[in-house]
Amino acid sequence: MYNYYQKKYKSEFTKNTIFSLVILIFFIVITLATIHTLKGLVVILTLIILIFTLVFYYMVYEPLSKWKKVLQTPFPDAWRKILEKNVTFYNTLDEDEKDYFEKRIQYFLETKKITGVNTDIDDKIKILIAASAIMPVFAFPDFVYDNINEILVYPNSFDEEYNTGDREKILGMVGNGSMNRMMILSKPDILNAFSGRRTVHNVALHEFVHLIDKKDGSIDGIPEILIDKAFVLPWLRELKIAESKIKKRKSDIDPYALTNNSEFLAVASEYFFMSPKKFQKNHPELYKYFTKIYKRKLKTVVK
Ligand SMILES: [Zn+2]
Structure with a gap:
């Protein structure tokens, strides 16, 4: 690659x-x-x-x-250590794929600005954000996030007026209006996704899935850039089945997925990439669809 x-x-x-x-x-x-x-x-x-x-x-x-x-430019050793220590997805790749993942990360960091707002950011935060961006598009070598220029890292979660505090609800968002072409992410929530505890959440990956979804012009839960037209209707059918299970409390997918189709795609994608084994076990049909959408069967490694 x-x-x-x-x-x-x-x-x-x-x-x-x-x-x-x-x-x-x-x-x-x-x-x-x-x-x-x-x-x-x-x-x-x-x-x-x-x-x-x-x-x-x-x-x-x-x-x-x-x-x-x-x-x-060779991939810095310190960056590789951050990946090895924190990013399970990277550890499941073979040597060639690891090289390729590293180049994608370097290109992402070369073309996007990551800025801390009232908080310090280090290489670890940058690598974790870039890894979250690349994981869903790993099988799409020509995919670039041309709908974003900058990622702002906030010291905590925030509200609609961008006030931060640990009681505020928003962990991440893709900006509109004056914040167009920007993404905001809460620093502790970026770190939590890679803290080593088994999690089904990754706010950065969630927001990048919205950007992938947005590439065809609308954030609608159908990432046409990744899937065939013929595949859209079966995908929407499967999505509805999964949503009705959440409504009946027969699913462990975060109920926030019920907000709309695009939130379903983003929330379920987090789960698929962060805990693939559990996702496959609990949602075998959805897992099949995700392996088609993202062109990837995910392996898991036990650390
Ligand atoms: Zn969302």
């Missing part, structure tokens, strides 16, 4: 460079065909080359150079 990114980087760079050159030649031909004086030609050509250089730099060179940087 590591080779996949090396090939991807090279082929995308070549493809985009050729595309940009074709556009440049097209503009030169158009310009030559429409101007008459040599003086005007020099001025216009200079302008075109200038604009082309700027567009090429920001549209092609800069994003791809981030990939290049990631591919050339």
